[in-house]
Amino acid sequence: MKPEVRQRARERLDAKLAAIKPLDQFAVPPKGWIRAIRDAIGMSGAQLAQRLGMTAQGLVSVERSEAQGRIQLNTLRRAAEAMDCVLVYALVPETSLTEMVERRARDLALKALSRVSHSMALEDQQVDRDFEKRVQTYIDTALRDRDLWERA
Structure with missing residues (x-):
């Protein structure tokens, strides 16, 4: 990639990423996003587990793995979709x-x-x-x- 093209690409990404700063607004809730959203919409663990095609104990394991930062993106995406949400994934540099x-x-x-x-x-x-x-x-x-x- 030519330096001028790379510079323009950097500037476009910087503009997009600026819209999601400050990052603390996206801090993961203590029990994870799955649990926080599930609780907020009034969906039980058994109901979400059924939507995901797993046992309630399996969902407990998924929620725990998310809270510990070990969850796989595909699993998180499936859980989001099961709650009519969209997974948003980004790498955000500390500076531009x-x-x-x-x-x-x-x-x-x-x-x-x-x-x-x-x-x-x-x-x-x-x-x-x-x-x-x-x-x-x-x-x-x-x-x-x-x-x-x-x-x-």
Whole structure:
């Protein structure tokens, strides 16, 4: 993917993801979403279990696995559909994707340029006064998006 296309894709995803922030509004209820919604709509465990084609004890196990964060997405999707709900699944970065990429590029540039600056200082050579400009030039010329996530 070309860098300009990747940047536009990041910006579109950032706009979509901004709509679901702050994330604390989607905090999982203590007993899980299945149990919370089932209780809120007045559906018994036996009724939901029947809709899912399992025993009441099987549903208890499903609800427990969700509350513990071990549930499979397919199982969660089936439970949602059985309660006339839709499972919404998303990975939401703590910052924007654009900020994440910019921060990673800057970290790598600083690491690379600090080694050079240190070597120059040891050799008694003067280091550029405009370090920020050197950092941005390094990012623009030496780093590609795919290089950002290699182990450093």
